[in-house]
Amino acid sequence: MPLNSHSSLLNNGSNIDTLTIVTNKVHCCFDKADAFFGNTFNRPTCNLKQRGRAAGTAHLQKNEVRFNVFMYSQNPEEFISTVVPHEAAHIIVFQIYGSSAKPHGKEWQAVMLKVFGIKPNRTHCFDVPPPKQVFEYFCDCNRHEFTKRRHTKVQQGVLYICKACKASLQFKG
Ligand SMILES: [Zn+2]
Numbered sequence: 001m002p003l004n005s006h007s008s009l010l011n012n013g014s015n016i017d018t019l020t021i022v023t024n025k026v027h028c029c030f031d032k033a034d035a036f037f038g039n040t041f042n043r044p045t046c047n048l049k050q051r052g053r054a055a056g057t058a059h060l061q062k063n064e065v066r067f068n069v070f071m072y073s074q075n076p077e078e079f080i081s082t083v084v085p086h087e088a089a090h091i092i093v094f095q096i097y098g099s100s101a102k103p104h105g106k107e108w109q110a111v112m113l114k115v116f117g118i119k120p121n122r123t124h125c126f127d128v129p130p131p132k133q134v135f136e137y138f139c140d141c142n143r144h145e146f147t148k149r150r151h152t153k154v155q156q157g158v159l160y161i162c163k164a165c166k167a168s169l170q171f172k173g
């Protein structure tokens with residue numbers, strides 16, 4: 001696949017979904033690694049299950065890469081050109097060196113620099129999602145986290161009972 005092929009994919013908009021775009025880019029990275037090392041690396045499965053502060057995570061034993069669609073949507077071009085190769089490099093390093101190589105050590109940096117031609121940055125520059133608002137409630141035995149929706153119901157008079165101790169849950173502001 002040519003170097004800039006992802007930009008034409010992105011411009012197709014709704015025809016091609018996010019998972020296809022990131023998976024294509026992962027395969028593009030693996031094609032480069034195959035050519036560089038004269039090897040055939042095992043392509044990982046990709047999904048969009050990543051949540052929270054990480055833009056992506058490489059699950060080495062499962063040969064799986066999870067991407068954060070919240071961050072992808074902030075800047076697809078940036079995500080495709082930085083986050084995808086970052087995670088692909090983790091998988092490639094693992095397939096060459098096993099778990100002896102450090103996560104962002106010299107092997108990983110070399111793959112980023114020499115195979116992908118990218119400055120090896122450990123961190124991303126995307127905004128992280130706002131922390132979920134939780135409301136703390138207590139019964140006689142435990143602490144319970146309520147969503148805003150449930151907290152509103154309590155304020156409207158709904159009573160919640162702990163399944164374990166049968167006490168009513170009290171808001172501790
Ligand atoms: Zn990393």
Ligand SMILES: [Zn+2]
Pocket residue numbers: 139140141142162163164165166167
């Ligand atoms: Zn309880």
